[in-house]
Amino acid sequence: MLRATNTWVAAMACACAIACIAADAEAQDDQRARLHFESGASYYEAGEYEDALREFQRAYDLSHRPQLFYNLSLCYQNLGDLPQAADYLERYLAEVAEIENRANLEIRLRNLRERIARGQTGAPEPQPEPTPETTEPATTTTATTTPAETTATTTAPVEPAPQAEAPLNVPAIAGFSVAALGLVTAVIFGPLTIAEDSSLSNGCGATRSCTDDDLSTMRAFAAVTDVGLGVALAGAAVGVIFLIVGTGESAPSERTAGAIEVLPMASRDGAGIVIGGSF
Structure with missing residues (x-):
């Protein structure tokens, strides 16, 4: 068992x-x-x-x-x-x-x-591709592909907003222009003053005291040189100030309290700037 x-x-x-x-x-x-x-x-x-x-x-x-x-x-x-x-x-x-x-x-x-x-044994039209591991065959379908209609949405081109151009700072430009003019004047008459002084030293100054008539030319050259330097400094200062405070183009009726006005000043005795304003 x-x-x-x-x-x-x-x-x-x-x-x-x-x-x-x-x-x-x-x-x-x-x-x-x-x-x-x-x-x-x-x-x-x-x-x-x-x-x-x-x-x-x-x-x-x-x-x-x-x-x-x-x-x-x-x-x-x-x-x-x-x-x-x-x-x-x-x-x-x-x-x-x-x-x-x-x-x-x-x-x-x-x-x-x-x-x-x-007896038509030629190659037929392409058939559907086989599908892996299917228990049912793929259905033969003839797909007609119609190109999709493209709808173009036409919109007016949007132009960029015009950018406001920065206004010219005329007072600053004027100030720097005056400064350049004054500098050129000083550069021209400065050497002339030095040359005239040297001429006087070798002339009347070597044997006697120079008279006012002898010194008049040198004094004139020196005065013009001083005025040119003064104008150059004043113009440069005005230009810098207007660059800082703005264009200064607003009309007098539109100026608000606290506006500052800067004006160059030059004379035979010297040069400078005049600052004024309302508060």
Whole structure:
């Protein structure tokens, strides 16, 4: 009795081991079939139908799934082998129970048979690409692509708002211009004053005291030089002040309290600026 029990247990263990091995082999075959199918789909998309046919056939040999008959039919049809395409499509319709677009595929099969009967074995129009791991074949559809109408919204160009040009700071420009004029005057008459002084030193100054008539020319040159320097300093000061306080172009009636007016002043005895304003 014990020996019979041991024999039964050993038989069951053997059966389980065989079943596990078979299941593992089937899983490996499914995995390899999937790889061949994906490779076939890639070849098909690239238009390499002979390579796609080879990969789809290997996938069927490993998995024996009747859904692959549809893919094989597409490959043969694109290769111009209409009899094989019709046979595999007929097998697909016969062995796969649930096919959503069965009516369309039956029409295609009938058209293939009619073309074969007329001897038209030329390459057909392109068919839909196979869909990996589908239990239902892809529906044959003829898509008419209509270019989308482009609606252009025309809007008037928006011109940038004109930027207000910065007004010229006329008082500052005038001040610097006066300063330049005064500087030029000082540069001209300064050397003349020095030359006249040197001439007097070598002339009347060497033997006697120079009279007012002798000194008049030098004094005139010196006065003009001093006035030029004064005007230069005053003009520069006015220009700087107007650069700081603004343009100073507002009308007298528009000036507000606190406005400051700066005017240059020059005379024979000296030069300077006059500052005034209202508070």
